[in-house]
Amino acid sequence: MRLLIALGAGALFGSGLHLSGMTDTAKVQGFLDFFGAWDPTLMFVMGGTIIPMFIAWRVAARRxxxxGGDFPAASDPVFDRSLILGAVLFGAGWGLVGLCPGPAIASLSYGGSGGFSFLGAMVLGMLLAPRARQWLDRRSAVA
Amino acid sequence: MQIDWIWGLLGGLMIGCAGALFLLGNGRIMGASGILGGLIDGSGRSNWAERTAFLVGVIALPAVLQSSGALSTQTNLTSNLGLIIIAGLLVGLGTRIGNGCTSGHGVCGISRLSPRGIVATLVYISAGAVMVVFLRGIWGAL
Structure with missing residues (x-):
């Protein structure tokens, strides 16, 4: 049953990415182009995602x-170096070609060889990340 | 073009419902980079089947819908392989160092009013905007 729920959530997520335009790199880069011909579509996507999720968190507070199991605990509001640096690197890559991890995974169904190459590079980056984190932790320990 | 926002809103609602289902059903955060990354670096070994099932769903349903003609996907991914590789590395590295991406920090974090999610989202959108200004204005690409 857990697996069915995961499969269903994935299917809904993947289809939503396609329908919303998140898979269209021009739309994503258009949204990030605040000083140019700004494309507001992603604001509507974000708004749409937040409505059901906001309700879900309210329900989760009471059940x-x-x-079974428990809901993930809220993280402490710590804005450490890895959170900020990670977000900067991710944002730079996102702006560079217009793909974030969800649409990159979904790109196996639409992205051709370019999507495949992106996903391969992303997996490599994910493999390197634990080492980069260790290095960051060591540096902040010294500082 | 004028009706793009309706599709955006509808697709967004679907993504949000997917996140709500995953959360209320399995008690998990629907973050694409976390679900995949845990399989890649082994930190998610204990629930690998659930992660794999999610990823299969992400790829399979749109693929089926496309081949039956029910869904046509637009993309404008660059053909510059160098850019694709650099961007992929940055996204993989950054989302794992920073512990989340658009779905984890953005969708799940903001809706929970998580300070970390909100700050991360502001930072990556700003970084993306700077990159686009650079691409369009200075480099002349795009």
Missing amino acids: KPLM
Whole structure:
């Protein structure tokens, strides 16, 4: 049952990415182009995602997950170096070609060889990340 | 062009419902980079099947819808392989160092009013905007 829910959520997520235009790199870069011909579509996407999720968090505050266990604890509001640096690197890559991880995974169904190359490079980056984190932690320990 | 926002809103609602289902059903945060990254670096070994099922869904349903003609996907991905590789590395590295991407920090974090999610989202959107200004204005690409 857990697997079915995961499969269903993935299918809904993937289809939503296609329908919303998140898979269209020109739309994403158009949204990030605040000083040019700004494309507001992504604001509507964000607004659309937040409505059901906001309700879900309200429900989650009063119950347990259907499949048992607990909801993930809220993280402490710590704005450490890895959060900020990670977000900067991610944003730079996102702006560079207009793909974030969700649409990159979904690109296996539409992106051709370019999408495949992006996904390969992203996986490599994910493999290198634990080492980069260790290095960052060591540096902040010294400082 | 004029009706793009309707599709954006509808697609966004679907993404939000997917996140709500994953959260209320399995008690998990629907973050694309976290779900995939945990499989890549082994940190998510204990629930690998759930992660894999999610990823299969992401790819399979749109693929089926496309081949039946129900869905046509637009993309404008650059053909510059160098840019694609650099961007992919940055996205993979950055989302794992910073612990989230558009779906984890953006969709799930903001809706939970998580300070980390909100700050991360502001930072990556700003970084993306700077990159686009650079691409369009200075480099003349795009």
